[in-house]
C-alpha cells in the first residue's frame with residue numbers, strides 16, 4: 004500500500020498561490036473541458052467569479068494528493084476536476100485562504116466500499132485523524148447527475164470537512180463559521196431534528212442521526228433543493244447563507260452568488 008504522506012503545508016500552499024496569482028499555474032485544456040461540460044454551477048457565475056473559481060480549483064487540485072482505491076490504479080482528470088470543483092462550490096463564499104488544508108488526501112473508490120473503521124458500507128467518509136476525504140465515484144456521479152434531488156455525496160463530505168476544519172487550529176484555517184449564525188442554526192436544527200423523526204420534514208432521514216449529519220444534509224439541500232428549502236424554512240436558509248457566505252438562490256436570478264470580494268467581510 005502506498006504511504007499517505009502530507010502534501011499540503013503552508014509553504015507549498017503559498018508557492019502554488021503565487022504560481023496561480025501570476026498566471027503560471029492554470030487549468031489544462033482537458034481540465035477546463037471537464038469543468039465546462041459537467042459543472043453547471045460554474046456556468047452560472049459571473050465571468051469575474053468564473054475566473055476566481057478556476058484559480059481556486061487549480062490551487063485545490065495541486066494542494067491535494069489523490070489516491071485510487073478498491074481497484075483504481077489512478078485517479079482520472081475527470082475525477083480530480085469534478086471532486087475538487089464540488090469542494091470549491093462549497094467553499095466559494097469564503098476567502099481564497101480557506102482550502103480545507105488539513106484534508107490533503109482524497110481517496111477515490113469505484114463504488115460503495117466497506118469501511119474497516121465503522122464496519123459498514125459507505126458512499127463517502129471524512130477521516131480527520133489522517134486528513135483524508137473518501138469518495139465512492141459511482142455514488143458521487145449519481146449525485147452530480149441529479150442536481151435537484153438534495154442528494155450529493157461530494158457536497159455532503161465536503162460539508163463535514165468544512166465543519167471539522169473550522170475547529171482545527173494548527174494551520175490557522177479555523178473559526179471561519181460565524182459563531183452567532185452557528186448558534187442560531189443549531190437552535191433551529193434541534194427543532195427540525197424532531198420533525199425529521201416524525202417524518203415531517205423536507206430533509207432526508209440521514210439528517211436525524213446528529214447535528215453533524217444534519218448540517219451535511221442541509222448543505223446538500225441548500226445547493227440542490229434551494230427554492231424548496233428557502234420556502235420551507237427561510238430562517239434556517241438564511242443561517243446557511245451567512246455561514247457559507249453565499250446564496251445559491253441568486254444563481255436562479257442571474258445575480259452573483261456571493262458579494263464582491265472587495266466588499267467588507269461580515270464577521271470573521
Ligand SMILES: [Zn+2]
Nearest residue numbers: 159163216219
Ligand atoms: Zn455524513
